[in-house]
Amino acid sequence: MTSRTQGYSGSADYIASKPLMEIVNVAVALKKPLVVKGEPGTGKTLLAHSIAEALDKKLLIWNIKSTTKAKDGLYVYDTVQRLNDARFKDKDISDIRQYIKHGKLGQAFMSDVQVILLIDEIDKADVEFPNDLLNELDEMSFHIPELDEEVTAKHRPIVIITSNSEKELPDAFLRRCIFYYIEFPDNDMMEKIVRVHYPDIEVKVVKESLKRFYWIREMDGLRKKPSTSELLDWIKALTLGGVNIEKFTSELPFLGTLLKNEQDTERFARLSNAQGGAGFKRRF
Amino acid sequence: MFIQFFYLLRRKGVPVSVTEWMSFIEALYNGYFQSSLNHLYYIGRAFLVKSEAYYDMYDLAFQEFFGGISTEGLELDKVLDWLENPLNRLPKLSPEEMAEFQKQIEEFRKNHDMDELMRQFRERLKEQTERHDGGHKWIGTGGTSPFGAYGHHPGGIRVGGESWMQSAAKVAGERRFKNYRNDIILDVRQTKVALKKLRELKREGAEEELDIDLTIDKTAKEGGEIELVFSRSRENSTRLILLMDTGGSMLPYVELCEKLFSAASQMEHFKEFKYYFFHNCIYQDIYEDMANYKRIPTEKLFSNFHKGYKVIIVGDARMAYSELFDVNGNIDYFYTNDKPGIEWLVKVKEHFPHTAWLNPTHKSYWGHYTVDTIGKIFPMFELTVDGLKDAIKSLKSKTKRTLQN
Numbered sequence: 001m002t003s004r005t006q007g008y009s010g011s012a013d014y015i016a017s018k019p020l021m022e023i024v025n026v027a028v029a030l031k032k033p034l035v036v037k038g039e040p041g042t043g044k045t046l047l048a049h050s051i052a053e054a055l056d057k058k059l060l061i062w063n064i065k066s067t068t069k070a071k072d073g074l075y076v077y078d079t080v081q082r083l084n085d086a087r088f089k090d091k092d093i094s095d096i097r098q099y100i101k102h103g104k105l106g107q108a109f110m111s112d113v114q115v116i117l118l119i120d121e122i123d124k125a126d127v128e129f130p131n132d133l134l135n136e137l138d139e140m141s142f143h144i145p146e147l148d149e150e151v152t153a154k155h156r157p158i159v160i161i162t163s164n165s166e167k168e169l170p171d172a173f174l175r176r177c178i179f180y181y182i183e184f185p186d187n188d189m190m191e192k193i194v195r196v197h198y199p200d201i202e203v204k205v206v207k208e209s210l211k212r213f214y215w216i217r218e219m220d221g222l223r224k225k226p227s228t229s230e231l232l233d234w235i236k237a238l239t240l241g242g243v244n245i246e247k248f249t250s251e252l253p254f255l256g257t258l259l260k261n262e263q264d265t266e267r268f269a270r271l272s273n274a275q276g277g278a279g280f281k282r283r284f
Numbered sequence: 285m286f287i288q289f290f291y292l293l294r295r296k297g298v299p300v301s302v303t304e305w306m307s308f309i310e311a312l313y314n315g316y317f318q319s320s321l322n323h324l325y326y327i328g329r330a331f332l333v334k335s336e337a338y339y340d341m342y343d344l345a346f347q348e349f350f351g352g353i354s355t356e357g358l359e360l361d362k363v364l365d366w367l368e369n370p371l372n373r374l375p376k377l378s379p380e381e382m383a384e385f386q387k388q389i390e391e392f393r394k395n396h397d398m399d400e401l402m403r404q405f406r407e408r409l410k411e412q413t414e415r416h417d418g419g420h421k422w423i424g425t426g427g428t429s430p431f432g433a434y435g436h437h438p439g440g441i442r443v444g445g446e447s448w449m450q451s452a453a454k455v456a457g458e459r460r461f462k463n464y465r466n467d468i469i470l471d472v473r474q475t476k477v478a479l480k481k482l483r484e485l486k487r488e489g490a491e492e493e494l495d496i497d498l499t500i501d502k503t504a505k506e507g508g509e510i511e512l513v514f515s516r517s518r519e520n521s522t523r524l525i526l527l528m529d530t531g532g533s534m535l536p537y538v539e540l541c542e543k544l545f546s547a548a549s550q551m552e553h554f555k556e557f558k559y560y561f562f563h564n565c566i567y568q569d570i571y572e573d574m575a576n577y578k579r580i581p582t583e584k585l586f587s588n589f590h591k592g593y594k595v596i597i598v599g600d601a602r603m604a605y606s607e608l609f610d611v612n613g614n615i616d617y618f619y620t621n622d623k624p625g626i627e628w629l630v631k632v633k634e635h636f637p638h639t640a641w642l643n644p645t646h647k648s649y650w651g652h653y654t655v656d657t658i659g660k661i662f663p664m665f666e667l668t669v670d671g672l673k674d675a676i677k678s679l680k681s682k683t684k685r686t687l688q689n
Contacts, residue, residue: 019326026316026327080512087510174334175303181336
């Protein structure tokens with residue numbers, strides 16, 4: 001099928017599961033926004049980077065913050081600047097156009113080639129935020145009342161939206177998107193991911209560190225579970241530090257790369273003592 | 285042809301809309317499923333299910349609808365064996381031949397119902413016992429039968445191709461998303477309306493809203509010199525924790541509690557909404573799931589959430605005397621508590637001053653010593669729309685009192 005041969009199939013430094021690849025391709029082919037949800041550290045944001053690289057398209061990133069308004073993505077009419085300029089008569093303020101600045105979505109529409117637009121962490125914004133974008137994403141056009149102009153997408157951008165599931169997204173919005181939930185990678189998948197990043201590393205080191213990684217993740221009551229990026233940092237630290245495998249079984253070096261706050265470290269120490277040694281009784 | 289699947293999904297509680305179904309059908313007609321159940325499973329899920337909370341229901345529906353096919357999954361291995369190492373690969377076709385081929389495919393689609401083809405495929409699978417190459421009836425390679433691989437039959441069923449992680453029906457059968465399911469859709473509007481009252485509008489965040497009135501005032505005072513005044517925008521800052529009793533005596537009120545829970549979780553109105561479960565009384569652990577498997581220490585409630593959180597506890601407060609007052613008095617035989625339940629309740633009250641208890645039983649049944657005791661710790665209200673309104677009033681009035689202090 002053409003979708004497979006021409007489409008996205010992961011990139012050199014990103015491992016995507018088969019279903020995810022297929023869904024990316026369908027989303028691209030059907031020109032629908034793709035909503036990717038999942039735990040932090042499952043590679044939602046990287047997915048967009050990877051798609052951009054694989055399809056060789058420019059990537060525009062719209063980082064959403066709690067104060068972001070939908071209109072910011074389209075354009076901002078800087079009235080305050082204009083008002084300010086009006087005070088000193090040295091500038092011509094009659095051309096409103098110079099005070100209209102396009103946001104990321106606006107830029108994606110104006111682009112002469114098809115781009116990939118990443119709307120990152122859409123759930124950070126107000127709950128009504130996604131609804132405010134409905135029409136724009138549907139029609140791929142918006143109206144600027146100040147200029148009485150219609151901005152229509154020259155090429156429909158490929159829209160990737162990520163969500164950390166902090167807030168539920170509105171139904172009306174989801175109805176127009178394709179949805180994919182990335183599960184936290186399991187042992188085998190994680191091994192592949194590590195391999196992509198550190199191809200030369202010893203198999204044994206990877207296996208051992210993964211064992212411990214998943215053990216820590218399963219500990220109860222951690223404030224922040226370590227995720228993929230922490231694991232990669234940790235393995236890097238381990239290899240750079242030249243830790244030998246023998247020592248590895250009795251203690252965990254460079255714990256700070258995995259557990260980022262004091263309470264977690266304490267809790268880890270307590271639990272691992274309670275479970276005996278490095279505490280693998282429970283799982284292994 | 286899958287329209288029954290649509291209704292099945294809706295019956296199972298997956299809120300699929302017609303828009304979503306139409307996009308799914310569009311994808312279907314564009315051939316993205318590659319005649320594979322796995323593709324159908326994953327792509328169908330991406331199109332039709334928009335929250336991992338419904339993945340479990342989707343799995344169930346998928347299994348019910350396509351489940352019959354999964355039994356043939358085992359047989360497919362055998363079929364794939366027959367299809368291995370084809371005698372000859374597909375020949376290159378000229379454009380004219382391709383056009384002719386295309387025409388054949390369309391004709392075939394016109395004359396053959398997909399369901400019918402599937403049925404034939406299954407029948408043939410039953411009859412066939414060995415490998416076939418180059419024939420026109422059996423499942424094989426290089427032939428012109430509608431079934432098989434590397435063959436010439438236009439529009440037939442292709443068996444095999446890339447192998448996915450697992451068979452779809454098997455993935456569906458695993459029901460890995462069971463724990464994400466949290467919702468039962470009921471008519472919850474009234475509850476929602478009541479909960480809406482629970483809000484505190486506060487000006488929070490960066491000062492970025494241009495305050496026009498103040499700007500005009502200031503500018504006028506400055507004699508026309510433009511002076512810009514910004515202010516913060518108003519937001520609801522209510523954070524709510526819901527603690528729910530899952531004890532046996534609560535069974536008759538499950539539906540009522542579900543309504544409250546559904547309403548609260550659908551609100552998208554609170555700054556933060558957390559929920560936990562407990563069994564009869566709160567001890568050193570509370571639970572993240574209804575079945576009381578995922579235990580988290582109650583202390584974590586205190587360390588993670590500051591006292592500004594509002595807490596609503598739902599329970600009948602009716603238990604054995606020992607469950608409330610005795611060490612190791614809890615109802616679960618395998619669970620020990622070194623502090624009696626009442627101490628924990630007082631701790632909750634001390635940490636969260638804005639706590640209300642909602643009791644699903646009727647007020648006239650409250651004359652019970654544990655209910656009375658708990659009623660003295662927390663303000664207790666009936667779990668009715670009116671009771672909820674009162675509870676919210678009490679949660680709010682306390683806020684005011686502490687603010688004044």
